[in-house]
Amino acid sequence: MSKLKITPKLEVSRRAVLIVTLLAYVASPLVILAVLAAAGRSPLVALDALYRGTIGTVPGFAESLVQATPLMLLAVGLVIAFRAKVWNIGAEGQQIFGAIVVTWLVLPILKDPWPGYLVIPIALLLSCVGGGLFAAVPAIMKSKLGINEVITTIMMNYVAIDALNWVVRGPFQDKSIPGSYPESPVFPEQYSLPIILTHSSVTIGIVISIVVCVLMFYVLFKTPLGYSIRAVGLNRSAARTSGISVDRVVNSAMILSGALCGLGGGVYILGVAHELVPGQATGIGYTAVVVSLLGNVHPLGVIFASLFFGALISGMSSVERALQIPETLSLLSQGIIIVLILIIQIFARYEIKRK
Amino acid sequence: MRGIVKRFPGVLANDHVDFDLLAGEIHGLLGENGAGKTTLMNILYGFYHADEGTIRVFGKLVSLRSPSDAIKSGIGMVHQQLKLVSDMTVAENVVLGLKSSKRFLTDLSVAEKRIKELGERNGLYVDPRAQIWQLSIGEKQRVEILKSLYREARILILDEPTSVLAPSDVKGFFEALRKLRQSGISIVLITHKLDEVMEITHQVTVLRKGKKIATQPTSSVDQRKLAQLMIGEEIPAAAAKTQTSAGEILIQIQHLRVFDDRGLEAVRDLSLDLRKGEILGIAGVSGNGQRELVQTIIGLRKSSSGAIKLDGKDITGKSPRNIISSGVAYVPENRNEDGCIPDFGIDENLILKDFDKPPICNMISTRIPTLLNEKEIRNRAKTAIKDFGIKALGPTSKARSLSGGNLQRLVLARELAGEPRLIVISQPTRGLDVAATEYVRSLLVQQRNRGAAVLLVDEDLAELVSICDRLAVMYKGEIVGLLRPDQFKPEEIGLMMTGVKKMAIEA
Numbered sequence: 001m002s003k004l005k006i007t008p009k010l011e012v013s014r015r016a017v018l019i020v021t022l023l024a025y026v027a028s029p030l031v032i033l034a035v036l037a038a039a040g041r042s043p044l045v046a047l048d049a050l051y052r053g054t055i056g057t058v059p060g061f062a063e064s065l066v067q068a069t070p071l072m073l074l075a076v077g078l079v080i081a082f083r084a085k086v087w088n089i090g091a092e093g094q095q096i097f098g099a100i101v102v103t104w105l106v107l108p109i110l111k112d113p114w115p116g117y118l119v120i121p122i123a124l125l126l127s128c129v130g131g132g133l134f135a136a137v138p139a140i141m142k143s144k145l146g147i148n149e150v151i152t153t154i155m156m157n158y159v160a161i162d163a164l165n166w167v168v169r170g171p172f173q174d175k176s177i178p179g180s181y182p183e184s185p186v187f188p189e190q191y192s193l194p195i196i197l198t199h200s201s202v203t204i205g206i207v208i209s210i211v212v213c214v215l216m217f218y219v220l221f222k223t224p225l226g227y228s229i230r231a232v233g234l235n236r237s238a239a240r241t242s243g244i245s246v247d248r249v250v251n252s253a254m255i256l257s258g259a260l261c262g263l264g265g266g267v268y269i270l271g272v273a274h275e276l277v278p279g280q281a282t283g284i285g286y287t288a289v290v291v292s293l294l295g296n297v298h299p300l301g302v303i304f305a306s307l308f309f310g311a312l313i314s315g316m317s318s319v320e321r322a323l324q325i326p327e328t329l330s331l332l333s334q335g336i337i338i339v340l341i342l343i344i345q346i347f348a349r350y351e352i353k354r355k
Numbered sequence: 356m357r358g359i360v361k362r363f364p365g366v367l368a369n370d371h372v373d374f375d376l377l378a379g380e381i382h383g384l385l386g387e388n389g390a391g392k393t394t395l396m397n398i399l400y401g402f403y404h405a406d407e408g409t410i411r412v413f414g415k416l417v418s419l420r421s422p423s424d425a426i427k428s429g430i431g432m433v434h435q436q437l438k439l440v441s442d443m444t445v446a447e448n449v450v451l452g453l454k455s456s457k458r459f460l461t462d463l464s465v466a467e468k469r470i471k472e473l474g475e476r477n478g479l480y481v482d483p484r485a486q487i488w489q490l491s492i493g494e495k496q497r498v499e500i501l502k503s504l505y506r507e508a509r510i511l512i513l514d515e516p517t518s519v520l521a522p523s524d525v526k527g528f529f530e531a532l533r534k535l536r537q538s539g540i541s542i543v544l545i546t547h548k549l550d551e552v553m554e555i556t557h558q559v560t561v562l563r564k565g566k567k568i569a570t571q572p573t574s575s576v577d578q579r580k581l582a583q584l585m586i587g588e589e590i591p592a593a594a595a596k597t598q599t600s601a602g603e604i605l606i607q608i609q610h611l612r613v614f615d616d617r618g619l620e621a622v623r624d625l626s627l628d629l630r631k632g633e634i635l636g637i638a639g640v641s642g643n644g645q646r647e648l649v650q651t652i653i654g655l656r657k658s659s660s661g662a663i664k665l666d667g668k669d670i671t672g673k674s675p676r677n678i679i680s681s682g683v684a685y686v687p688e689n690r691n692e693d694g695c696i697p698d699f700g701i702d703e704n705l706i707l708k709d710f711d712k713p714p715i716c717n718m719i720s721t722r723i724p725t726l727l728n729e730k731e732i733r734n735r736a737k738t739a740i741k742d743f744g745i746k747a748l749g750p751t752s753k754a755r756s757l758s759g760g761n762l763q764r765l766v767l768a769r770e771l772a773g774e775p776r777l778i779v780i781s782q783p784t785r786g787l788d789v790a791a792t793e794y795v796r797s798l799l800v801q802q803r804n805r806g807a808a809v810l811l812v813d814e815d816l817a818e819l820v821s822i823c824d825r826l827a828v829m830y831k832g833e834i835v836g837l838l839r840p841d842q843f844k845p846e847e848i849g850l851m852m853t854g855v856k857k858m859a860i861e862a
Binding site: 225238244 | 653655674675676678679680685687692693694695696697698699703706707708710711716724725726727729
C-alpha cells in the first residue's frame with residue numbers, strides 16, 4: 001500500500017486557493033444531505049428546504065444576509081489580529097462591550113429621540129471605541145507584561161458577559177414595567193439601521209460590513225500600518241531588527257481588531273435586537289474565529305465566508321422546521337462542513353503525493 | 356545513486372545525477388549554492404523523493420520514503436541547520452523517536468553510557484547529561500553525529516558541517532571524521548570549501564546547476580581545477596582595494612558591558628573606535644560576545660554600562676528605529692530569521708526599513724501616511740534585482756524561494772540603500788558560493804571606499820584578512836588584540852581567538 005505524503009507548496013497560487021475554496025462551498029450542501037439521509041430523513045425534502053432557506057425565497061435570502069452581517073464584521077476584525085499573529089479570541093466580549101456602549105449612549109435620549117441620522121453614526125462610532133478599548137486591555141497586558149493574549153481575551157469575554165448581565169438587571173434595566181425582564185428599554189424606531197430590502201429585516205448593516213471588509217483589504221495590503229501588521233505576523237524578529245516597534249504594531253492590530261468587533265456588536269443591537277438583552281452574548285465571537293479561517297484570513301475571503309455561513313445558519317433552520325429535526329443534527333452537519341472545508345483548503349497549500 | 360532527477364516548481368534541482376560512495380571513504384560533494392548538493396543528499400536520506408532514478412545501498416535496491424527508511428538502511432544525515440530540542444539533554448535528544456527498552460518509560464542510563472562510549476571512541480565527546488542550550492555549536496554538531504551513530508549509521512552525510520565551526524574546531528572535527536572512517540563508516544561531506552576537500556576527502560564529486568560535472572580522486576586534482584569545475588569559468592579577481600586613509604572617528608564604544616540572554620556578562624568593558632572609510636573586522640570564535648556587541652550597537656539589546664557614540668552623539672539605549680534612521684545599516688548573520696521575511700516578496704522585503712516614509716509611502720502633508728506607493732515599490736524591486744544581480748522569477752517572488760546567495764544580495768540591496776554611514780555586518784558570506792562571496796566582499800570594499808565605516812563580524816579568517824583595514828580579536832567579551840594589516844598572521848590571530856595570547860591594547 002502506498003502512503004500519502006503531504007508537503008507545503010513553495011508558491012501558493014491564489015487561483016488554486018480560490019478554486020478549492022469555491023469547490024468546498026459548493027460541495028457542502030451534499031454533506032448536509034448525506035448527514036440527513038444517514039439519519040433517515042428525506043434528502044429531497046431537505047434540499048428543497050435548504051434552497052428556500054438560502055437563495056430560493058426572499059425571506060430565506062434576507063435571513064441569510066441578516067445572519068451574515070455581524071459575523072462579517074467580527075471575522076474581518078479577527079483577520080486583522082490574526083495577520084499580526086495576535087490570537088484575539090475575545091471577539092465575543094468586544095462585540096458585547098460595543099453593544100453596551102451603544103445602549104449607554106441611547107438610554108438618556110429615549111424619550112425625546114434625536115434624529116437617527118445623527119445618533120446612528122455616533123452610536124456606531126462609539127461601538128468601535130468601546131470594542132477597541134475593551135481589546136486594549138489584553139493588548140497592553142501582552143505588550144507590557146508578556147501575558148498570553150489567548151488567555152486574557154477569553155477571560156475578558158466572561159468579564160463582558162458578566163457586565164452585560166449586570167447592566168440589564170441594574171442601571172440599564174427597563175423599569176417602566178413592574179417585575180420586568182432583564183433587558184433594557186426598547187430603542188426608538190429611528191435608532192434602527194435603515195432597512196434596504198423591503199418586507200425584510202435586511203438593514204444597511206450588510207452594506208456597512210462589506211464596505212468595512214473592502215476597506216480592511218486596503219488597510220492590510222496597501223497601507224504602512226497593514227504592511228507592518230503583516231511583517232510582524234510573518235517574522236517578528238526580522239521586523240524588530242529592521243526597526244519596526246513590534247509592541248506598537250501588536251497593540252494597534254489588537255485595538256483595530258477589537259474596534260471592528262465592537263462595531264459588529266453595535267450593528268447587531270441597532271439592526272436586529274433594538275434593545276440590550278442577555279442574548280447579546282450569542283457566542284458569535286467564537287463562530288467568527290471559524291469564519292475568518294474559512295475566509296483564508298483574508299478580508300475579502302471573509303465576505304464570502306460570512307455570506308456562506310449566514311446562508312448555512314438560515315438554511316439549516318429552514319431544514320429544521322421542514323423536517324422537524326432537532327437543532328443538534330443541524331449543528332452536527334455545520335460542524336462537519338467546517339472541518340471539511342478546512343481540510344479541502346489544504347489542497348491549495350500543500351502538495352499531496354503518493355510516496 | 357543512478358540517474359537521479361528531482362524537479363521543484365520552476366527548477367530542475369538534480370538532472371540525471373549519478374553518485375557512488377565507496378565503503379570507508381570520505382567523499383566530498385562540491386558545488387555552488389543551488390547546485391543541487393543538498394537536494395541530492397536529502398534524496399539519499401529519504402527527505403525528498405526523487406522523480407526519477409534508483410538508489411542502491413550496499414548493493415541492495417532500496418526505496419527510501421522517509422528518513423526513517425534511510426536510517427534503517429544505515430544512512431544518517433546532519434543538516435546544516437541542526438535539529439535538536441534545546442531544552443532537552445544530549446541523551447534525550449539522541450534517543451528521541453527511538454523505542455525505549457522499558458516500553459513506556461524512558462531509560463536514559465543505558466543511552467547515556469553508550470553515548471559516552473561512542474563519543475570517546477570517535478573523538479566526539481559530549482556530556483550526555485548536558486542540556487543542548489548549554490552547548491556550543493560545535494558540540495551540538497557532535498550530538499547530531501552521535502544521533503546517527505547511535506542509530507548504527509554506516510553512511511554519514513554531513514551538510515556543510517564546518518560552516519558553523521570556528522577554524523580552531525575544524526581540525527578536531529576532521530580528526531573525528533578520520534576516526535569514524537577508520538571504524539568503517541563512509542562519509543559524504545557536502546561543502547564548497549576547496550581546502551577542506553583537499554585536506555580530508557578521498558574522492559570528490561562536483562555538481563553544477565543540478566548536473567554532475569565530475570567525480571575524481573582528490574589526489575588527482577588541485578584547488579584551481581576544482582574551482583574551475585565548480586564555477587565553470589575562471590574565479591573572479593578579488594575586489595580591488597584602493598589604499599585610502601581612514602577618516603575621522605565615526606563610532607566610539609566606551610567601556611561597554613552587556614549581558615546575554617542567560618544573564619551572563621557577554622561583553623566586558625569593551626572599548627573600540629571605528630573610523631570613516633575603514634573596515635574593522637571582529638575576529639573570534641562565535642559565542643565570545645560578538646552577537647551581543649552587535650545587537651547592542653543596533654539597539655536590539657540594552658547595555659548594563661558604558662556608551663556608544665555615533666559621530667559624537669550618544670546612541671546608547673536608543674531604539675533600533677532611531678539608530679537605523681541615524682544612518683546605521685545592519686546585515687544580520689541569520690538571513691532567514693532576522694534579515695528578511697521569507698513569506699514576503701522581494702519587493703516587500705526591500706521596503707522593510709522605510710515602508711512608512713516617502714517615497715515608499717504617500718503622505719498627507721508630512722505626517723499622515725496614506726497608501727503605499729506600489730509603483731515606487733515595484734520599481735525599487737526591479738532596480739535592486741538588476742543592480743545586485745538577484746536571480747529570481749520576478750519582483751514579487753517570495754524571499755523563501757531564493758537561494759542563500761540571492762537572499763544575501765536582497766538583504767544587502769535593502770541595507771546599502773541610502774548610503775549608510777555605518778554598516779554592521781555579521782558572517783556576510785557564510786554559506787554562500789564563490790561568486791556570491793566575491794560579490795559581497797567587493798560591495799563591502801566599495802562601501803568603505805565611499806567613506807562608510809564597516810564593522811565586520813566574521814569567523815572566516817581568510818575573509819577578514821583579505822578585506823579588513825584593521826582587525827580586533829574578541830575573546831570572552833573582551834578585545835584581546837587589535838591588529839594592523841602587517842600584523843595579520845593567521846597563527847597569531849588563532850592564538851588570540853582561543854585565548855592563548857593577549858595583546859596590550861593602547862587605549
